[in-house]
Amino acid sequence: RNAGSNILPTDKCLKLLQEASEENGCIKVEIKDEALVGKKLFRINVAERPWQEKLDELADKVEEKTPVFFALFRKAKDCLLIKYIPDNAPTKVKFLYTSSTSGLKQSIGMLAEGMRMEEYNVSSPNDLCQDEYFKMKNIEAPLTESEIARKEQEEADTAGAYSLLARLTVRNTVALPGLAKEDLPSKLRGNSDPAEEAPSSEEQDSVEEEEEEEDAEAIAAAKEERRQSRRESRRQSKSKKEKDRESRRSSKSKSKRKSKKKVVEEVEEEDVDDGYPYTLTDLLKMKDLEEFDDGMDRQCLEMYLAAKEFRKVFDMSKTEFDKLPKWKKTQFKKKVGLF
Numbered sequence: 401r402n403a404g405s406n407i408l409p410t411d412k413c414l415k416l417l418q419e420a421s422e423e424n425g426c427i428k429v430e431i432k433d434e435a436l437v438g439k440k441l442f443r444i445n446v447a448e449r450p451w452q453e454k455l456d457e458l459a460d461k462v463e464e465k466t467p468v469f470f471a472l473f474r475k476a477k478d479c480l481l482i483k484y485i486p487d488n489a490p491t492k493v494k495f496l497y498t499s500s501t502s503g504l505k506q507s508i509g510m511l512a513e514g515m516r517m518e519e520y521n522v523s524s525p526n527d528l529c530q531d532e533y534f535k536m537k538n539i540e541a542p543l544t545e546s547e548i549a550r551k552e553q554e555e556a557d558t559a560g561a562y563s564l565l566a567r568l569t570v571r572n573t574v575a576l577p578g579l580a581k582e583d584l585p586s587k588l589r590g591n592s593d594p595a596e597e598a599p600s601s602e603e604q605d606s607v608e609e610e611e612e613e614e615d616a617e618a619i620a621a622a623k624e625e626r627r628q629s630r631r632e633s634r635r636q637s638k639s640k641k642e643k644d645r646e647s648r649r650s651s652k653s654k655s656k657r658k659s660k661k662k663v664v665e666e667v668e669e670e671d672v673d674d675g676y677p678y679t680l681t682d683l684l685k686m687k688d689l690e691e692f693d694d695g696m697d698r699q700c701l702e703m704y705l706a707a708k709e710f711r712k713v714f715d716m717s718k719t720e721f722d723k724l725p726k727w728k729k730t731q732f733k734k735k736v737g738l739f
Contacts, residue, residue, distance in 0.1 A: 407431055407500040409507045412731075413438035421473050421511050423447045426454050428461060429469035429504060431496055436469075436504060451480070452530040456648055457655050458482070459525040465489050467497040469504060478516045479508055487523050529648075550633035557626045678704045680713050684737055701738045 409417070413429065416438040420427045424447050428439045441461065442454055451474040462468055467489050470482040483501060485494055501519075509515050520537070522528060527536070683701050686692050696704060703718065710718055713736055721729065733739035 407434055407436060407496065408503050409436040409438065414507060416440055417471055417508060418511055420471065421476060421479070421508075421515075424451065424473050424475065426458075426473065427471045429471060430466075431493075431500060436500060438471075441470075453651070455480075455482075455533060456529045456651065459528040460652070460655050462525055462528070464525075467493055469497070469501075471504075471508060477512050477514050478518075480518050480520055481505060481508065482520045482522065482528070484522050484525075484528070550630075550637065553629045553633065557622070557629065676704045676706050678706060679709050680705065680736060680738075687738070702733055702736075 409429070413427070413436055416427050419425065420440065426441045428441055429436050430439075431437075442449065442457075451472055454472060458470055458472075461470075462484055465486055465488050467483075467485040470480075470484070472480040472482060474480055481501075481504070483497065485497055505517060505519070508517060520533060522532075526532065683704060686696075687698075687701065692698060702710070702714070702721070705713060707718065710721070714721055714732055721732070724732075730739055
């Protein structure tokens with residue numbers, strides 16, 4: 401049990417955490433009625449989406465003064481536990497969430513043997529994004545394609561410079577590591593054939609001048625090539641970063657529009673009168689007396705609740721309830737006495 405408080409995850413919350421750990425999902429955990437309750441996020445294609453993208457969208461899932469936990473599973477046995485406690489939250493609420501952290505971590509750790517857990521504490525919605533995460537954790541972000549290309553080019557430039565240095569060294573008879581003396585030209589080894597005619601001093605000076613000019617031109621060309629490569633790499637990196645920022649802004653904008661649309665749809669659905677006048681009290685009386693109106697299905701009494709009454713009882717619309725698996729429906733119906 402939690403040494404800091406008696407607030408622990410409910411059975412439903414534990415089940416959601418188990419499912420999320422198996423599909424790389426994310427669970428929003430809050431304190432309600434002296435217990436930790438969970439809500440599943442990112443229901444569509446949750447396993448295929450990278451965890452960094454999910455992290456960028458969590459800012460839309462919090463309220464300014466309300467603390468909350470997020471259990472974001474990056475892999476089957478790798479959980480990023482995010483504790484969002486805003487500075488302007490009530491002191492008592494801050495204490496409750498802080499003292500409940502160890503209980504939640506212990507519960508997540510028991511989901512699977514070898515579970516790896518990292519805690520990320522934030523106090524502002526602006527910190528709920530991958531850029532701030534990597535900055536605050538002082539972790540180097542994965543290299544982009546342009547950065548990888550630039551690194552490979554730098555390695556190639558280094559190899560080219562070493563090759564040029566090797567050629568210059570051979571000409572000046574200074575051995576490099578791994579370059580044996582017998583690999584050098586016979587004139588440079590100092591054991592030229594006496595039968596061969598030695599070049600005059602003028603010819604030797606002319607050859608050396610030509611070689612020096614060639615070396616200078618090669619070095620200048622190599623430097624210019626490296627400058628061009630660095631400029632191109634910086635341009636590609638800047639373009640990539642701008643595209644990434646635009647993509648994140650577009651993703652956040654779409655997420656906000658979807659969230660607003662969902663709220664509007666839920667409100668509209670809640671206001672629709674589906675023609676059923678019954679309250680929960682009415683149905684419980686019918687069930688106790690075994691007296692039902694003609695045509696009523698006793699296995700689905702909850703569907704005869706008025707639309708607003710249904711939302712009040714189950715905290716969801718009939719459409720949302722109908723999409724739940726059978727065992728969850730049964731659990732809700734038992735809780736209110738309609739099973």
